Amino acid sequence: GAAVAVTTTLLVLHSPTGAGSEARQETPAVAYAPVLPGFATPEATPTFAAVPERGSTSSPPAPDGSATPLTAPLPDPNTPAQTASSLPPPPAPPPVKPAAHTTSGRTGNGTPGGDASGGRGAKPSTPPAPKPAAPADPAPPAAKPAAAPPPPVVPAGCGGAGWGAITNLGSGMKIGIDTASPGVGSRLVTGGRTEYGWVVVPTVLWQTIRSCGADGLAVTPGTSPSGVSLGNAAYAAGMLTISAAPTPGAALITHMAGQQCLTDNGPGRQLTFARCTPGDTAQQWYLP
Secondary structure (H helix, E strand, O other): OOEEEEOOOOOOOOOOOOOOOOOOOOOOOOEEEEOOOOOOOOOOOOOOOOOOOOOOOOOOOOOOOOOOOOOOOOOOOOOOOOOOOOOOOOOOOOOOOOOOOOOOOEOOOOOEOOOHHHOOOOOOOOOOOOOOOOOOOOOOOOOOOOOOOOOOOOOOOOOOOOEEOOEEOOOOOEEEEOOOOOOOOOEEEEOOEOOOOEEEEEOOOOEEEEEOOOOOOEEEEOOOOOEEEEEOOOOHHHOEEEEEOOOOOOEEEEEOOOOEEEEOOOEOOEOEEEEOOOOOHHHOEEOO
């Protein structure tokens, strides 16, 4: 659009000190103001700001009393410059807010460092609670005493006074028979059928050992070989001698005037009468 030229008039300032001062010439400045379409273009009326005299610290008033002076007041050359000590101190820096401590070193929004107040409930780290001491092992229960063995079952027709088992001192096994029931010729073995038991029957000079009861078959030594079996007590072969053994409570069962002793030959094997050997536990027996 069209522009309106604004001109300024040259001002000639005279030195207040008198003649000899040269005039200071300012180069006129031309400003152009744009004219908007549809508006009248008024005559531009230049306004001039009075230049203050040298040494003055106040700005002259605007021509209409409301305009802002065009220039800032000039410093007075006769006024000494302000020193650094006379200047006001600079403002103190704002206090630095300490960063909140988090357990993972990240803020609430997921970025490292910074304040955790904007996060999603970050909690300060706390030391783990100590584990409780393991309970002491309970004392083992007291050992129960071994139950007494049940009384032996006495077969029908057996038993009576002095009835019971004959046990070897060395093996700890009972004397039994190798047949289902006592009969003439049943062999005496270590182990076997022991439930029938034995009874020692005394006589005037000898003793007999009978199976099942006082009227049962007698222990009879063989002649050749010398294996022991059940037989009729009417024979003199059934007459035995029972005497004390070296071990207290045990006994020796002998035949032939004490020259041969009833001997344990091992589990399941037939008993024999063998030459007596002092201190041999296989020839010592516990009687009922």
